[in-house]
Amino acid sequence: MILYVLKDRADYSILIEKLNENSASFKILNLYGKNLILAWPDQNVKGIIDNSIEMAVEVKKSYVLAGNDWKKQPTVVNVKDVEIGSKKVIVAAGPCAVENEEQVLTTAKAVKRAGASLLRGGAYKPRTSPYSFQGLGEEGVKILRRVGDEVGLPIVTEIMDTRDSNIFSQYVDMIQIGARNAQNFSLLKEVGKLGKPVLLKRGMGNTVEEWLQAAEYILLEGNGNTVLCERGIRTFEKSTRFTLDIGGMVAAKLMTHLPICADPSHPAGKRELVHSLALAAVAAGADMLLIEVHPHPEKALSDSEQQLTPESFEVLMNRIRTLARALGRDA
Structure with a gap:
């Protein structure tokens, strides 16, 4: 594929004519303030020269936009003035599932006091068993919104169905794509079109390259506000719920300009492992x-064994700050 980065305010109509003459498929989009044209197959579009082109990059990878062949500077994703991908290590914290307003408000106040920058919580719950708590749905999203506004934290929650896009567009600051929907391409494209910041979890059976290809669906809709989230993959190991792929996370940071998030709660499966x-x-x-x-984790309606108490979370935040400072970062 060839990625054409166009000059500011350039007339690229002649370039489009040339691409059509060469029977090329192409996509025009604006990403990170740049007008881009992604064209393929390579043999049809090599050597095209036009005054509108600032840079032409031949990319052999299947994740052209998410890769760093064309964008060398790390991307910083802004969620209501919370910058993800800058010097500060951002922490989003909150309950696995929204159960009621009092529970969410109590948690939100505690995590903000400890230093969290975003409030997380599940309103629509993708559960393995159909008999497990499925979440409060739209009412859960509205609870998160009210609490987030009250305590002053942006909210992040998971979408499961394209039919709920209007709700998420109206109420949610950052939209999470869960591991089970990591390759739900219709959902990825729909969320890309919404333009909201996206937290894309890695599928439990996905390679790092497949993870980046999933992000490509979002970016191809013109939404570069995407954060990749490593949440553990399924391996033969049974001592943890999933295997947190630290090596894969490091590899991803070398392969993409997008910020990287880690979810230690799901791979841990036990709160005793979350800190480490x-x-x-x-x-x-x-x-x-x-x-x-x-x-009260012992009373939680989902994932009770892996959720921290507010007191334990405060201890963890202090440890994160100490480590971040040692690494030349903030928290």
């Missing part, structure tokens, strides 16, 4: 952490 996995992720270069916190 979170710190390991920060040491490996994570730009963001996604951590589950509940005021």
